[in-house]
Amino acid sequence: MSSTRSARKRRTARTLWLFPVPALALYLFFFAYPTVQAVQYALTDWDGYSATFHTVGLRNLTRLTAHDDVFRHAAENNLKLTLTVVLVQTALALLLALYLARTTRASTLLRAVFFLPTVLSSVSVAFVWRFVYDPDSGLLNSAARAVGWGSLQSVYLGDPSTAVFWLALTQVWFHAGQMTVVFIAGLQAIPRELYEAADLDGAGRWTRFRYVTWPLVAPATGIVVAYTTVQSFKAFDLVLGLGGNPPGPALDILSTRIYTTFSNDEFGYAAAQSLVFMALIALLTWVQRRTLRRA
Template identity: 65%
Template sequence: MRSRLPLLLFALPALVLYGGFFLLPAVQGLRYATTDWDGYSATFQSVGLANLTDVVSDDDLFRNALTNNLKFLLVVVLGQTALALLLAVLLAVRNRGTTWLRALFFLPTVLSSVSVAFIWKFVYDPNFGLANALLRAVGLDHYQSAFLGDEGTAILWVAVAQIWFHAGQMMVIYIAGINQIPDELYDAAKTDGAGRWQQFRHVTWPMVAPATALVIAYTTLQSFKAFDLILGLAGNPPRSGLDVLATRIYATFANSQLGYAAAESIVFMVAIALVTFLQNRAARMVHG
């Protein structure tokens, strides 16, 4: 035990920080979720599970935010994973050209969310934006859109911006996974007469399963945390079509309903845990 004491002492600062900045606030959040505290009053009343019950069953605003978040999540996970894998397959061979292209596709990742929001606000502007200008230039005027002004599809256009923002980052993870695949497997596949698609399907795709699991998990967390990007694109507070769980909780907190916001946060965490569990099960089924 004495020999392990110095090792425990090295871990102590990290444990103190983790306890002070994560565990303690989490416990306090659970406590406040059962109260009507407004965030600044010296006293508050216990309401039991009323806040959680209201969030789950009676809160249309929270339900709308959850629906928007799931739409956003689905588009981003599918689109970003597919695009990152495609880029990685095309750019896995290292030469001067692919090195520059990797850097180009990775560049958006180093930008701040606010910068990305300003870029895409210019792209999506219905009157002076780049997207509608390009459509007019090629004679596709009937495809012009209000983009963020369309309540039905606004969250999907934000998802496109999110994919552009982080696809390059996920591409790097896939390139690392592809570079770990032994060349002998591809040589054997070629000997058996496998084409490029068959090589991808039977060699590349199964062998990048760990990278895919990492990409999906990280992309899921990004999708639930796209708070600053959405506020940058939609303003504060965002309209109904762009309201997601993070912005809904923030709005509740800003309205001096800290107890109710804590209850929303608990449901938020449960939703993340459930989605992550289902993704892991689906990934094992696909690659198993």
């Protein structure tokens, strides 16, 4: 009987090893293999459709880092967008979560209201906010004229110095409710006994937040910051909806710049841009995690 039981356990163990195979196959086919191909194409001058191409070594990366001012400007726009969205959206989502953490009818309704924009498509959001920002008949300028604040009118997306920040505002409106839900889940996981102990010690609101809430909500904060960073780098459809195809220099970010390069039949160069894009996201995420661990 013992030998039969051992044989059955070995067969079960071998069977269990088969369960990860479908997921591993999908990962290798849709992520690992394309990544290896991107590295190969980044070292060539392939145009995307010719049967032949030449290996150019690191020429694409040299051109990218030393001579491509357009890509550098797109990277600057993306960093401005990311920094603004991460700071504003994280702070706003945390404030909303602190206000809505209690389970009441009003807070439940408000959670649904704030979460609603997240279920909309990016293109729909872009066209709605394109109307809001329209300098002639848009909601913001029309409201300013209606209340006699005509001096506050602006061209919004037409101003190269501020366009990326209006894009950031749209991004925050789009996803702040989603991040609020993440923070609410983190806040509700904090044991109530800790707050009761802080109250017995005479701690005020700020002290409770600084020494109880903030340290214990840090895992949720890490999720929000990392996800927001990736969202800001992948705001492709939102940018195209607001700025057109291709967007102007004021709204051009890395994802749209890579797309434009692909559209210009420079597949090898676009692959090199994609590798730098991936490396930049990985670096920023790593820096953010290290910073949040020390906070």
